[in-house]
Amino acid sequence: MKTGYILSGRYKIKNTLGEGGMANVYLAYDLILKREVAVKLLRLDLRDDPGAVRRFKREAISLTELAHPNIVSIYDVGEENGMQYLVMEYVQGMDLKSYIAKNFPFNYEQIISIMEQILSAVAEAHAHDIIHRDLKPQNILIDSNNQVKITDFGIALVTSEYSLTQTNTLMGSVHYLSPEQARGSTVTKQSDIYSLGIILFEMLTGRVPYQGETAVSIALKHFQNEMPSVRDFDEQIPQALENVVLHATAKLLTDRYASVTEMANDLGTALSLARSNEKKWLPEKSNDEETKILTPLREKDLKKDQKAAEDTSRNKKEKKKWSRRKKWLVFGISFLIVILLTTVTAIGLMLPRNVEIPDLRGMTEVEAKSTLKDLKLKVGSVKQRYSSKYYYGQIVASRPKEGTSVRQNSKVNIILSKGQEKFKFGDYKGQSYTTVKNKLEAKGVTVLNEKKHSNTAAKGEILGQSISKNRKVIWNDTTVTFTVSSGAKEMILRDLTGYTRKSVQDYADELGLILKVKNDAANSSSSNSSLTVSQYPAAGTSIQSGQILEITLANEAQNSSTKDSSSQSSSASSNSKSNSFDVNVAIPFDGTTQQSNPDGSKTNKIEIYLQDKDHRLSDVYETQTITKDTNVTLPFTLDNGTGGKYKIVRDGTVIAERDNITHNGN
Template identity: 50%
Template sequence: MRTGYTLNGRYRIIRALGEGGMANVYLAHDLILDRDVSVKLLRLDLRDDPGTIRRFQREALAATELVHSNIVQVYDVGEENGMQYLVMEYVEGTDLKAYIKDHFPIAYQEVIQIMEQILSAVKMAHEHNIIHRDLKPQNILIDRNRVAKITDFGIAVALSEHSLTQTNTVLGSVHYLSPEQARGGMATKQSDIYSLGIMLYEMLTGTVPFEGETAVSIALKHFQSEIPSVRDIDPRIPQALENVVLKATSKRPADRYTDVESMAEDLKTSLSPKRAGEVKFVPANDDDGETKVLPASALSSAPLPASAATKSEPEDSSAAATMTQDDSTPAKGKKKRKKSRHPRRRKFLLAGLVALLLILGVLIGMAIFKPQMTSVPSVIGRKEATARTELKTAHLTVGEVHKTASSKVKVNRVVRTEPRSGTQLKRQSAVDLWISTGPKRFKLGNYQGDSYASTAAKLEALGFTVHRESVHSSSVPAGKIIQQSIAAGKNVVPANSDMTFSVSTGSATVTLADLSNKTKAQAQKYATDHNLNLAFQYAYSTDVAKDHVIKQSPGEGAVVHEGDEVTLTISRGEQKADSTSTDKFSVNVKIPFDDSSDESDAADDSDSSSSSSSSTANLVQIYLKDQDHGLSSIYKQMTITADTTVTLPFTVAAGKSGAYKVVRDGHVIASDNHVTKN
């Protein structure tokens, strides 16, 4: 189906996601609900069978009943131009097959967690009498939050009529096929349990138990060969955990778990110390009714039937009768009979000897020309040099050497081999090695200014331990990261790393006190203690002493944030009748923001886990001289985070001048000792 095609006027095809044995899958966008979905179209060669179409529709509709967090939800079922389709939940992530390849070896606890999700979903399906029939890692999707979701319910059941073969190909993956399905029998709930056991085997070992050149050869192994021991590949696997694999993959369905709930309960406790001494599971060895072929030796050593033993009696009796009838020449007759029987025996003996020699010749020839075989030794956990020596001793060579991260195997030691240990190979065959580079490392980014919630969630999902320290800041929005304890660019092992973030809570709030009748110095101290900025106005007053606060704006009880400005009106005292005229004017002064000191501080203390709001602000103090102020006291104090322009009001006697001085972080950056009107 081409990109851009709109199915049923609703689902616009974006791109192909994959092709399977029964259906093709596409990513599409639901134009009505405005969401991405997966669209699965029944394969062309199955669309012409009315029976298959009916079953597809019936079972697909039944699949919509399976609402479970670990099952890909079916949203819609339909048909267009003869095309049968399913619309399902789109899971952004990967399938379990690729997940095993990318993350192997997987921690046992994580293996159990993934399997518990899958078992929970299969349990619900079985309760609805729906058998999947095609459980395999390719049908298990793992999303970005490591949630497992089973797909292909419905189709697998709908095509049950083709339970074993379809156009001479095995339906589903033969690597996960149960013995009864491989024989052509009907699939049951125990068939799904067998497939689940094979999947558990693969997650523990990184490979499937049976390989072969053809699907038929693999299918034969499923009902003829015993499942290889996972402990032979990884001896650290607890026996209780191996027993789950062995019981789930028993040849006879009766020897397997009765239901997936029993398997889940057994798996849940498989790592418990209480089961440390558990013996290896051995299924009952009952006759399953298969036809047996007896060896030739059994036939040759078996006693002859009575009818065969008496078959030669007439000859003997007739011979005896002949001897009694001719009494005149008994010796001559006996001699003739003996001579006539000896050549026949010699012929049989000679033929038997020739056959024996031929058989011996064939056996000797097979022994001489049969390739010499050897077994791959277990070198997991060995140093590379030691592994090479052991492989050489086993008459094998080292093939490609790969590097892979591992949290369970020490650095520079063997994580796994391919083929795995115990595999029979011709001598001098190559064995590939995977060498541990230690736990997987993660390169930290610079998270300053990022949202704490999303950053912490991302890092915790990777295995980090994340801590939060709340810090008030007037320059950094609430919820944003101010500082991180581990520097950006550093490569660390997530499981061994604690990250502490200093997170802004925004500006702290201040409930203003009553500053009336306070001295200017007292008001400035209050502002400094509460990180407030002050602005002053002046007025004559007969009630309030000179240099005391007449009023404030905002008033008493108002709630402001740190860094906000409060305007105070200061008393000049009583106005004298003969006071000289004054000039009133204002001067605008631009104060540039300087971040160079912050950068040098950050370089000197890059690993600091704490910070204050001043790390991204300048402290500015302004001194003003006019009729009401002197340069010895601060006129205004403020913090800035960018270039700022302030307006300075002057009141000077006619013909006189004023002055100002601006100090930024302890350094004078601007001053003027002769400020006049115009």
């Protein structure tokens, strides 16, 4: 898989971590949770191999049942374009094989610390009846803090579902294979204990106990050769520590540790002073039968033997006198008895006997047929139902259920998984994003959003969705992105003085404003000459679509007359010396306010009061809604010798006011 490829729209491949016989492992970045993960991808040449796919899925099932600090966590399971993949915890470090090669030799306390973590993880798996079957240093990861993580449960065995290994098939690495695995016998939890003993051997000596040119030759040594002594490699190794290796790698299951916990307890005291003089551990030997001593023959015994010989000779003579008829009678009776016994035995073998239905859960239909055939049972009806635990095509349950005793040739009905149930996604346009998000996340959906301005939709309203409303989805495997309205875009209102009504209307339509006209001269003959003489809100005010823009119109003649009158008035009253000027005021934004929009953003409501020649302080001059620090310009017209005032109120509280403002701004 190429670097940069995004798997399932979420996991971006960064580089390759390793390649194996069944799967390749990649380092990837989770674009949603913003973290590095390990992606294990089934090799493309194996995606049509049912056995490989089954083992790969079995690893996912095994890992989902295990939650332990020394077992790699699984985050996600999926399939894309026929590619099976697992998303797992990324452990930054190296495998134990590389760690041994780099750090050997290391002290016994460190070896025991690492082994105790491994044993703790395996004990957790065994507690869930999961046998790893492929324990080896290559499947044990260790980070910079010496924390151990066991991985690769691809051939793990669930004891409740299967009882035997695949005949004549050696799974896992042959250097760590138990004798019973090498022979193709039953695999038990003690098989993992044997592998753990080999791992401890390698950590103490830096090498594996058996070498050979072929895998078969090494496998033979596991159940034929005596385990080499670790003290032959290093005589400083305590005998008690070697005894743990010998006890764990005993050839017979009866001599081996019965459980991982027993091995952990023994290992935990291996360096104690109380065991410093411990003798070498040896497996128990079976007792031979005692030799019987024969007493010498005595004279009385010889006489008895002589008499017995004479009696035998006499009996032989008497037997010769039996008639031929009696001999044939005895022969006939014996023959009939043999025939009768043979017939009864054959009938008994031919009659069906009772067998116990095995646990078929997790098997495919083909696997179930093969398993039942070995027990002389048949598959009956096949039904399907949804399941969140088993993959599509795996058996969910059987009827009668597992463990039930039935006669041979009986039929066993099975229920196959249809996979997880899919539901129609639905249409969420026009609904509140917060409400929909809470609803979908409760079902396991990953919900994302992107903002977009809208002149028609309120803030927080859903404008669109990345998944079609009719598409059927599995809730906990679904990621949706909603387009959410951030409200109308804020605009600064321009100065409309001198604009015609048509120009103002075009401008209002462009911004999505509602135009309201006062003193409209549209019905007069000079309507085409009507011009704007005032507006509300004032020029420079922040405004959004949907708000009202109010203007006052007068015709051009009126404007001209007004201007002439103003000029004359200005000339006539030039002695009054009225002055017009602007005062800039900074309004700080308060982020602790309780005022908020549907999308969660904070706002302040601002009211401005102004007193000059044309305004009274008791009247609201202007109202604004701000979302950040804002500067406003206040226009004042004052007669000479008079002063102006202003007051700023934010959410009902006065935050700024000034008295005695003069024409020079003081």
